[in-house]
Amino acid sequence: MTAHRHHTFQAVSGTIIRAGLFLCLLLLLFPALTMAAESPTVIRRAALDIGSAVTKCTVADVNPISCDVVKIVQRFSVKVDYAEDMARSYDGNLSKDILEKGMKAVKELKRKALALGTHEFSAVGGPPFREARNGKAFFALIQEETGFAARIVSEQQASLLSYQSVQQHASVASPDLLVWDIGGDDQTMTVRANDGSLVFHIDKMASVSFKNAVISAIQGRDINTVSSPNPMSANEVERGLELVEAYAMLSVEKGLANRIRNGKVRVVGIGGVHYHAVPELLGQRGPAYTRLEVEEALSRWTGKSDEAFNSEYADTRLTNLILVLGYMRALDIETIAPLKVNQADGLLISPDFW
Structure with a gap:
């Protein structure tokens, strides 16, 4: 009788211990499972x-x-x-x-x-x-x-990716945001219209294409044999600025140009030209750079050889400054906020591409 009771007690005790362990395990796991359910898939x-x-x-x-x-x-x-x-x-x-x-x-x-x-x-x-x-x-x-x-991707798709890349950043995202992306072979400006749709400005005046235009049209040399316009004289720089300003005045749609000139947009520059090329020649990196700073940098770097720029992109460094300054003057842009993003950042969150 005593042995039977002892055996029963052991069995019941074992069951209670196992149940207790199971309950503890559930209590330990449940918060983790809840957290997992509430956490987004990454x-x-x-x-x-x-x-x-x-x-x-x-x-x-x-x-x-x-x-x-x-x-x-x-x-x-x-x-x-x-x-x-x-x-x-x-x-x-x-x-x-x-x-x-x-x-x-x-x-x-x-x-x-x-x-x-x-x-x-x-x-x-x-x-x-x-x-x-x-x-x-x-x-x-x-x-x-x-x-x-x-x-x-099409020009419009590329512009949209650039815009989306900037929209992720709460520090700059706003309805009056204008995203200016200068590539090697084209440049885009993207902004929202009053009805919420996107307005795209796309043209071929870009980093490499403008550099080659300087070599051929201003310096009168053959781009098939000459890859760099450096060193550029003060006269060549001035002619380059005149070319860019005239081009920008004609190419940027009047409504968009007026909106920029009236200060109705906040200009954010993305890509290598805005984030790397310009600040490097300014000698400093800040949350924004001004038209005056670009003018002063252009004056300092005029006449320099490729070696002076100490960059694998030396052939476009000076002409990039001319390009940016020409558009800033034509559209009366005082300040540009450079952001370290590119189309790849927009691609990351675009469902159609995954």
């Missing part, structure tokens, strides 16, 4: 912007449900000058050498992104690939050899 993505002169890759943790960037993990970039190559093309094709260099850059960026635990990839390309006869074939080859989507 995916590590790599977005590649295969630009006219630079291939950029942004690796980030993204919430695909809310379309928000949770954290920027790393940024990479490689100079691959498709625009320069295309400007020298005799048959409308990108050269074999530049395509091989470009593919190598894309694969290297993929390798770096994978090392950071990236799960999803997407790439976009713009002007050189729309214009080149072999542009589509090259992007098909990228997709085949890397296994991720690679698409050539």
